Amino acid sequence: MFYDTDGNHHGLAHDPFKAIVAPRPIGWIGSKGRDGSINLSPYSFFNAVSDRPKIVMFSSSGRKDSLRNAEETGCFTTSFAGYDLAAQLNASSVAVPYGVDEFALAGLTAVPGQLVDAPYVGEALAALECRVTEIHQLKTLTSDKAEAYAVFGQVVGIHIQEKAIRDGRFAADLNRPLARLGYMDFGDVSETFELLRPQRPGSGR
Template sequence: MFYDTQENAHGLPHDPFKAIVSPRPIGWIGTRGKDGSVNLAPYSFFNAISDHPKMVMFSSSGRKDTLRNVEETRVFTTSMVGRALTEKMNISSANAPYGESEFDFSGLTMAESQLINAPFVAEAHAALECKVTEIFEAKSLEGEPSGSFVVIGQVVGIHIDEAALVNGRFDMAIVAPLARLGYMDYADAAQTFELRRPAWPLDK
């Protein structure tokens, strides 16, 4: 099948776009507002975009509390969501009023960053401390605003749970990172395999 996205005439019960662009890592974004209130929210439009320097991005569909906070403070954290934290991550996605702490009503322990003024999830196997480099609203082909706001941050500090390190490597079997699929579906990466990139010329 083929469908034109401008017409959105896929004829299916649900739009398959986010199922096709999957799995997507979940950015569990921790922020603090100028008033001192804290916020924790999961974003599935999230990924790493650079290694030198280390940079990540997330996108907010609409103006949400997280966006307000990063605009005010220009910093955020992202905590890794392992399979064991799935339910608490889901609770933290509730549309709570501004100022309500998702750490509190999700039953999570709030940890403080070393280099920035933003909290992260103490139970997470890893967390990144980030300083904002850009915030912009994505535009369509026609130049129209999309209502989706892209936040890019440079990673200035990394926290790692030493229990997740095996032979000097961050062990995916222990961490079992959660990924967002389409619809209401999720998956974890508890089962992994190694695949090395081939050299050129290819070995025949």
């Protein structure tokens, strides 16, 4: 089958786009407003976009609380979303008025960042403290502005629980990161394999 996304006439029960672009890591974004309220929300449009410097990005569909707080304070955290906290992560996705504490709703511990004024999930196996570098309202092909906002943050601090490390590595199969699939589907990484990058013949590298 083929369909153009302008008409979006795919004939399926649900739009398959997000099921095709999968798995997607989940950014469990912690933030604090100028008024002192704290917020925790999962974002499936999230990823690392650079290693040097370390930069992550999450995208907000509409002007949500995490975006507002990142604009106001210039920082956020992202906590590792693992299988052991799947129920709590889902609980934190509830739509509530601004200022409601999703950490408390999900039964999680809000730990203040050491380098940024934003909380992270104390129970998470790892967390990143980030300072905002850029915020962009996305554009369409016609240069119209979309109701989507990309927030970029440079990672300035990293927390890791010792139990998450095996043989000197943050082990995916041990820590079981959650992934967002299409529809209401999630997955987790419980099995891994290694592929070494091929060498160019005769390169000696």
